[in-house]
Each structure stands twice: as C-alpha cells, then as structure tokens.
Amino acid sequence: MNKENWHLELGQALAVLKAKRGVEAAREVLSLSPSQENYINELSQAFKRLHTKATISALFADIPLHMCRVNQSLIRDNVELVLAIFLCEIPGKDCPRLLKHLNSCFHCEEEFAEVLREYHKQLQLLSD
Amino acid sequence: MRRFSFEELIKHCVDRQSPQHNxxxxxxxxxxxxxxxxxxxxxxxxxNNSLANRDPGKLTDDNVLIVLETLRKKLGNFRVKEGxxxxxxxxxxxxxxxVNQYMRPKYISGMVDPPKADQPFSRKKIGKNTAFEVYDxxxxxxxxxxxxxxxxxxxxxxxxxxxxxxxxxxxxAGHPCMEKVNPRIVEVATARIRKSLKNNPEFIDRLKS
Structure with a gap:
C-alpha cells in the first residue's frame, strides 16, 4: 500500500467491498490503478476469512482502551479489524470499546477519520 | 557592567530581595x-492560522509577556545544576x-461556536502537535x-x-459503528458537548484568562 495515500486506498477499497459491485464494475466509476485492484482483491480475500462471529468478537476484545504506542497505530496496522469495523455486523457490546479507544488515542482517531472520509466519498461515487 | 554566569543569573532572578534582581x-x-x-x-x-484576522505580532508579544510572568513565578522550580x-x-x-493555556480556549471557542463571517475558522491548518494537545x-x-x-x-x-x-x-451518520445515528443526532450530540464545555468551570476560567 502506498504510504502517503493509504487513507485513500483503504477507504476506496472498503467502499468497493461494501458496495459489492466487484472490482470490474468499480473500475468504470473509480479510476483504479492495477496495484489498487490487487490491493482490493487482497482485502476481499482477508474479508472472506473473517466470517465467524467468534473471530470478529475476538478482534474487538483485543482493542486496547489506552493510547497506541508511537508509530504503532491500531487502525493502520490491523487491517482485519478495519475490515470488521466497516464491513461486518458489529456485536453491539463491542462498539463502546472501539469508541473509547478512538477517543483515547489521537493517532487512531485521526487515521480513522481520514479513512471514514474517503470511504464515504467513494461510496457516494459508487452509488451515484 | 559585569555579566552573570548562568547559575548566578538564575539565582538573582529567583531571589527578589537580591540587589542584582533587576x-x-x-x-x-x-x-x-x-x-x-x-x-x-x-x-x-x-x-492563529485557524483564527483569522488576529494580528500575529501582537498576539506573540502578549504571549511572551505571559511567558515572562510565568517564569517570574516558576523559575525557582528549575534545578540550576541541570545546566x-x-x-x-x-x-x-x-x-x-x-501559549496553550492562553490560545487553546480561544481555539476551542472558535470550534464550539458557529464561525462568524469575519472570523472564519479552519481546523485543518492547525499543526499536529497543537491539535494533539487541544484534543487531549x-x-x-x-x-x-x-x-x-x-x-x-x-x-x-x-x-x-x-x-x-x-x-x-x-x-x-454513515459511521459503521453507529447505525442509529442520523444527521439530527449528530447535531444533538454536538450541542450537548458544546453545552458541556460552556458550563465547564475550567473551560470558562481559561477563556477569561
């Protein structure tokens, strides 16, 4: 993943997977580069492995309540968790833990906001 | 006039009774x-990038005065032997x-209150360290x-x-973890935080200072 554009790339990939239109259909709307298409396919495979509720609950249970260490952002480093947040049905009791971590960790909060911004923008483009 | 060494300088600055104080x-x-x-x-x-239409030179002078006032009170806390x-x-x-104590309430006030036409407010221009401190x-x-x-x-x-x-x-409202949130709830939640900040004695005190 491109280090500078990773918010955009991740947000775009999440929107394509959420819209369930496939990479081919999305290619017409969003100008996807071959590397971005590969990245979306990789995320799609990772998402398929995330099908059990137990796996998702375990991911949420592992979210720390305190701030991440410098250069170790939970949102940036744990793509499975991001997939679970954006694409899976989250068990209600796990959400407060995520919100508490995001509020406690400025780095994750900033990165989450950027991914959410891109995700929303790309999802709107795909649904137009 | 004789120049003080570093140790002497701090010692005379802290000691208000010293004839060399001034x-x-x-x-x-x-x-x-x-x-x-x-x-x-x-x-x-x-x-100030986010608080437009303020004179940066005057603001800097004001803040330097505050720093000097703080140093007059707290210089004694510094251990001179540390060099x-x-x-x-x-x-x-x-x-x-x-600067944070003086500027932060003004910045938060700009964020909390609806921006005025002659004082546009932009969060994006604030530096990362400053944004972190405001957030914290x-x-x-x-x-x-x-x-x-x-x-x-x-x-x-x-x-x-x-x-x-x-x-x-x-x-x-499209947040994946907040399914029941709609634009109206976003407004209500923001208004609740705004009210909470405006009623907060710590925030009010700092805004007055």
Missing part, C-alpha cells in the same frame, strides 16, 4: 528573548504551555465533567469527527 532580569531578557520569541511565535502561528542546555528545553516547554485537553475535560453519562464516548467521537475534523453530517 539587572539579572535585564540580562535574562537579553539572553533568552530570541529563544522565547521563537518558541512562542511558532505555536502562536499554529493556532543551560536543559534550561533551553525548560524554556521551550514553559513557552508552549503558556478536550477529552480530559469532557470525561471529567460527564463521568457516568451513558453516551459520552459516542458524543465525543461525533464531536471530533464533525467539529474538529470537518466531516460532513452524512459522513458521520
């Missing part, structure tokens, strides 16, 4: 004003803290004054996304 402060100002202005100026510029190199870091920290202050203040309230974490998160990060209401 001379020491004059030397202190000559020696360290450049460093103080540099530290204060950088932080003031950072805040001048550490003292420069101490000055930088003191300067940043003083906000979270601590809001958690302290709203402890026990059920939705406070959700409200803080909405407030951050909507007011501090500039996401649209629909983007916040």
């Amino acid at each position: 001379a020491a402060w004059r030397q202190f100002y000559d020696d360290y004003k450049g460093h103080i202005y540099k530290c204060v100026g950088e932080r003031v510029r950072d805040y 001048e190199k550490k003292f420069l870091r101490y000055l930088a920290t003191t300067s940043c803290n003083a 202050f906000l979270i601590r203040t809001l958690r302290r004054s709203n402890s026990g309230k059920g939705n406070i974490e959700r409200d803080i998160h909405i407030f951050y996304l909507y007011k501090m990060n500039g996401l649209s209401q629909t983007a916040v």
